[in-house]
Amino acid sequence: MSGRDEWILIDFWSSMFGSRVRIALAEKGIVYERREEDFPKKSQLLLEMNPTYGKIPVLIHNGNPICESLNIVQYIDEVCCFAPFLLPCDPYERAQARFWAHFIDHKLHSASIKTMAYETMEELKAAEKEMVEHLKLLQDELGEKAYFGGEEVGYLDVILGGFCTWFTIYQDMGSFSILDEFPKLKAWTRRCMERQTFSASLPDPDQLRELVHRIRRRNGIE
Amino acid sequence: MSGRDEWILIDFWSSMFGSRVRIALAEKGIVYERREEDFPKKSQLLLEMNPTYGKIPVLIHNGNPICESLNIVQYIDEVCCFAPFLLPCDPYERAQARFWAHFIDHKLHSASIKTMAYETMEELKAAEKEMVEHLKLLQDELGEKAYFGGEEVGYLDVILGGFCTWFTIYQDMGSFSILDEFPKLKAWTRRCMERQTFSASLPDPDQLRELVHRIRRRNGIE
DSSP: OOTTOOEEEEEOTTOHHHHHHHHHHHHTTOOOEEEEOOTTSOOHHHHHHOTTTOOSOEEEETTEEEESHHHHHHHHHHHSOSSSOOSOSSHHHHHHHHHHHHHIIIIIHHHHHHHHHOOSHHHHHHHHHHHHHHHHHHHHHHTTOSBTTBSSOOHHHHHHHTTHHHHHHHHHHSSSOHHHHOHHHHHHHHHHHTSHHHHTTSOOHHHHHHHHHHHHHHTTOO | OOTTOOEEEEEOTTOHHHHHHHHHHHHHTOOOEEEEOOTTSOOHHHHHHOTTTOOSOEEEETTEEEESHHHHHHHHHHHSOSSSOOSOSSHHHHHHHHHHHHHIIIIIHHHHHHHHHOOSHHHHHHHHHHHHHHHHHHHHHHTTOSBTTBSSOOHHHHHHHTTHHHHHHHHHHSSOOHHHHOHHHHHHHHHHHTSHHHHTTSOOHHHHHHHHHHHHHHTTOO
């Protein structure tokens, strides 16, 4: 990597997947150009750079596209071989970090969608129950550490970090208080949000709330 | 890693996810103990080692469990720092290998399930169409190379390798000839199956065929 590297991020402001790439780039101090999509329309650049899925985020590094946010964050860490290092040094800890990152995308994310797309109170309650079970596992994984990465921000902090402002939205939509039920995760969220690299990379909660209500109205469930 | 390392693989004979871990261990020349599950019952060991999902494969290295096959193969490559290296050296090529591994698990695998679980000919045709589209992309990724890894077997060969004998089953279940439609993938499959590390790690096609018919009969679709 040289000082003349070109970084372009194809992104959409509300995306937790886009947010984690922004956080990773900010933690590494990389200056990049952001290309905002205008969904539901997709730009020619997005379709060319991610023909398989046509999804954001796509990071284009010196003309080479990298897709899928878990993969992109790992790529950033590998290609930018300087501190802060996101993935742990130890192969076993690295495997654990990847395992929980996968859990966040497959379990937490799908439960979180349900807490917003519910039609009945029963559906909402079931989604909240699922969400609580997943967050409990994540809080156990955090344990007494300041960050998932230990004393410093690591891969898993960046991956879950994309959800920080979304947590307040899930809470607003339902009757349960995510952050109060999980004091250690609450403290972790506050700690992350105090970092400029996180707070400047995350969407505004009011705009997010408005977006969620607009989608619910469009889908005829509000 | 020392000569006294203990490796245990919790496995199930027919699983393509288990097969790829067996292939990776064989490629690295690692001697391990295999613990076969007796599904649908789950062993106490499996539930203890993978409490989050309760799924095979789980690799236990010196008492530490690693779950999720893509993650396990990457772990094996990272902790066994000797040839053959599975992940490419170049970070961009590594990101590409991980991207296609994810594609295999999310797209190819779900289409392949449909080619076996169909109830009507329309469903079978749709599943085959999907499968053909995915295989086309994978064949394009292979290009003129001997292996996805180039001249030597790499990460993606191990990941897709778990499907080698399954390809013949998908073909038996439907009307299309996967391997004839994709001559480069066909040659790749033959090349892989000539390696003892692959052929000894993969299930027997006759037993697989019998299993698929038994499941279809149990589900009342045959």
